[in-house]
Amino acid sequence: MNRGRLILVPNTLDFGAEAVDLSQTLPDGVLQAAARLAYWVVEDARSARSFLKRVSAQVPLAQALQALQIVELPRPRKGSSDTTPAAAWRELLQPALLGHDIGLLSEAGLPAVADPGAALVQAAHASGVQVQALAGPSSLLLALAASGLNGQSFAFVGYLPQDAGDRAARLRTLEALSRREGQTQLMIETPYRNAALLGAMLTVLSPATRVSVSCGLTLPSAWTRCDTVAGWRDHPVHMPDKVPAVFCLLAA
């Protein structure tokens, strides 16, 4: 019997915001693929159902929403290493071992990138289940492209420490690394701490370092601004506290 595949299905980037038309950010082929899948492993069951309801308005689902098997990923505590036993991952992959494709879905963007799901993908490789990632929006890459900073060498480093002193030290380390390698450094923050992170960047970083901020990417209100730290200090902006943002820096 042929095994099913693990299909990484991208979500929109409007989680927590007003819904954007799916066809603005997701290819029709992705909607078709999502509508065919009967087995799902997801970051959050409620938001997955909401996503599939939006899909069904464009492409009829192969099975009724109520008939789909939707299972949530185990949730390790934030920052802690994953201690989910291997058997639990194999259990989640059971439908694929029985020949059915499984969709993996997070709450926003590509699963397993700055989002849960990588451990399930690893388990799929270990079990001989083929993995297919479908094209969709990534706030990280959209922010990098829109920044105009170095796209030939870049790193995403996730969240910075919350403690002000630790955060400043981390920013200095990232700036030194960026200068040495010519590498753009990308980071994200919980929206209500957006202003605090930008404030720290403008305090800590060198005046000539370039900082790019992208807010609400793919939303109607989306904006990207890139300037030197000196330029940002001269022309400050108000950071929204409920909209996700991506921050990039490139040292001169």
Next chain:
Amino acid sequence: MNRGRLILVPNTLDFGAEAVDLSQTLPDGVLQAAARLAYWVVEDARSARSFLKRVSAQVPLAQALQALQIVELPRPRKGSSDTTPAAAWRELLQPALLGHDIGLLSEAGLPAVADPGAALVQAAHASGVQVQALAGPSSLLLALAASGLNGQSFAFVGYLPQDAGDRAARLRTLEALSRREGQTQLMIETPYRNAALLGAMLTVLSPATRVSVSCGLTLPSAWTRCDTVAGWRDHPVHMPDKVPAVFCLLAA
């Protein structure tokens, strides 16, 4: 008068391969936006016309293909730093300063990411031209998602040196960095050197380091395999020499 915007238009990932249906990888909203644009700055005019011809088969262009203004980006020699004068970038942005949106397009994937275009985006920010990046496929992020390696911290480092000794040294540096930071390292290679790069990785890296290879992403022949170096050595694969590949490594 309102300025136009610089709109980063994603391309498909089938450059040089058999054409895939656009709707597999590009959102309808992107096709609609591309069909409206009269001014383009592109990596290659011929492939841009071919892209717009494919778009026109799905969405009628607002103007005939022959009437579009399609200008190529200046080409700095590979590896050399860009010496295009600022005036040349402003010249390319002229339509936006006169109120028209400009599309920026590369031959594959997102412009300005592992591709030319970033300098034009920087010039747009410097000229007060708003930048909007549209969602589309990125082989780097699809490869990272499909690898199951760490997606919370990752770096793209571009091409490795061609000289075997330099390449081995670079791989050792990247492996050490990956081990220290827990950071997935992504790299690409010219397709005919795919086999040489994989061979070098399997020779140089530690047996427990995990290596993921994604070939021909979004093509019907696409595959991703992730295993330890030891596992790859035990079960070697034939690397295609005409299909783009993305290589990821994560040290144990």
